[in-house]
Amino acid sequence: MLSQLSKRPWLIAIAIAVLLLIWLLSGSLFRAREEASADHPVAAPGLAKVEIQWLEASPMQRHLVVQGQIEAWRRVELRAQVSASVIRLDQDKGSRVAAGQRLLSLSADDRPAQVARGEADVRQRETDVNSARRLRERNLLSANELIRLENELAKARAELDSARLQLGHTQILAPFAGVYDDRRVELGDFVQPGQSLLTLVDVGQLKVSAQIAQQQVRALRLGQPVRVQLLDGRELQGELHFIAAAADPGSRSFRVEVKVANPDYLRLAGASATLQISTGEAMAHRLSPALLSLDEAGRQGVKWVNDEQRVEFTPVELLSVDNQGAWVGGLPPRVALITLGQGFVGPGQQVLAQPTEGGS
Incomplete structure (x- = not known):
C-alpha cells in the first residue's frame, strides 16, 4: 500500500x-x-422552562375601593302637631322649596280666637301687676298678694305662647331648602297629631355611605378625596365626611360617609355607587390579574424566579384593579415575574427562565 x-x-x-x-x-x-x-442554555433533563418578565416597582396612588349607597344629605318626614283639616296644598310634589317656605296649610279653627283671648288676658294681668307694685311701694298691698298677681301673669303668658304655637302648627313650613318629595294627605283630609303629612329631602348635596373593614379603617382620614363612580359610568368627586367611632357589632365594620356636591339636583339618591378613597402614595407593581394565583393556604400572590433560578411565591396585597391591569404591593423592588408556565411549577423548584418575547 x-x-x-x-x-x-x-x-x-x-x-x-x-x-x-x-x-x-x-x-x-x-x-x-x-x-x-x-x-441559550440547554435545559437539564426534567428542568421546567418558564418565561419571565422583569418588573420594576413604581409609585402609585393607593385607593380603597368599596361599594356604597347614595343617600340624600338630609331627609325629614313632617308630621301634624294638631288636630285639623287640610285646607290648602301650597306646593306641588317634586318642587324645590326654600327654607321657611310654606308647604301645606291646616285649618286654624278656633285657634286665632284663643290667641286673641290670651293676648287680652295678658294685657289685663300686666295692668294688675303694675298697679300692685305701686301699691306695694306705699305698703298698701301685701307681698303675698303681689306674688299671686305676678304668678297669674306668668301663667297667662304661658297660655298665650301655647295658643300661638298651636296656631303656628297649622302652617307646615320647610325646615331647610330641599325638594318636596312626597305627600301623604289630600285636600280635605282630617289629620291627628303625629300623622305623617309629607317628606322633604335635601339633595343639593349627597352622602354616600359604605362599610369599611376594621383592618382598612386605619388608613382613612377626614377630608380625604373620594371618587364616586356611578353605574352608568359617570363620576362625581367628594370627600370623606364621617368615620364611625365604633364598629358595627354584627359585621365588625365601620360606617363611613362621603359628602358629594350635587348642584344640578341629579336624581341619584337611593342608587348604588363604587367609592375609590385615596389613601396616599405607595410603591407597587402593575401586572395582569391573570398572573395572580393562590398558595396552599389560600393566600393570593404571584410566582417569580430568584437569582438561583428557583421559583418563589410571594403573597401580595391587591391595591387597585381596572380594565388595564392590577396594582399589587408586597413584591421586591425588581422582580423576574413568571408570565408563562407558572401553573406547572411550585415554590423552591429550579427552572430554566427565559425572557418573554418583547419583554425585558
Whole structure:
C-alpha cells in the first residue's frame, strides 16, 4: 500500500488536505456549540422552562375601593302637631322649596280666637301687676298678694305662647331648602297629631355611605378625596365626611360617609355607587390579574424566579384593579415575574427562565 502511495504522491496530498479540513471543521463546530450554550442554555433533563418578565416597582396612588349607597344629605318626614283639616296644598310634589317656605296649610279653627283671648288676658294681668307694685311701694298691698298677681301673669303668658304655637302648627313650613318629595294627605283630609303629612329631602348635596373593614379603617382620614363612580359610568368627586367611632357589632365594620356636591339636583339618591378613597402614595407593581394565583393556604400572590433560578411565591396585597391591569404591593423592588408556565411549577423548584418575547 505504501509503495503504491509513494508511486502516486498526489494521493498523499489529497489525504492530508482532507484530514486538515476535518480538524478545522471540528474546532469551529465546538466553538459554535459553546457560543450557543452561552446564549441559550440547554435545559437539564426534567428542568421546567418558564418565561419571565422583569418588573420594576413604581409609585402609585393607593385607593380603597368599596361599594356604597347614595343617600340624600338630609331627609325629614313632617308630621301634624294638631288636630285639623287640610285646607290648602301650597306646593306641588317634586318642587324645590326654600327654607321657611310654606308647604301645606291646616285649618286654624278656633285657634286665632284663643290667641286673641290670651293676648287680652295678658294685657289685663300686666295692668294688675303694675298697679300692685305701686301699691306695694306705699305698703298698701301685701307681698303675698303681689306674688299671686305676678304668678297669674306668668301663667297667662304661658297660655298665650301655647295658643300661638298651636296656631303656628297649622302652617307646615320647610325646615331647610330641599325638594318636596312626597305627600301623604289630600285636600280635605282630617289629620291627628303625629300623622305623617309629607317628606322633604335635601339633595343639593349627597352622602354616600359604605362599610369599611376594621383592618382598612386605619388608613382613612377626614377630608380625604373620594371618587364616586356611578353605574352608568359617570363620576362625581367628594370627600370623606364621617368615620364611625365604633364598629358595627354584627359585621365588625365601620360606617363611613362621603359628602358629594350635587348642584344640578341629579336624581341619584337611593342608587348604588363604587367609592375609590385615596389613601396616599405607595410603591407597587402593575401586572395582569391573570398572573395572580393562590398558595396552599389560600393566600393570593404571584410566582417569580430568584437569582438561583428557583421559583418563589410571594403573597401580595391587591391595591387597585381596572380594565388595564392590577396594582399589587408586597413584591421586591425588581422582580423576574413568571408570565408563562407558572401553573406547572411550585415554590423552591429550579427552572430554566427565559425572557418573554418583547419583554425585558
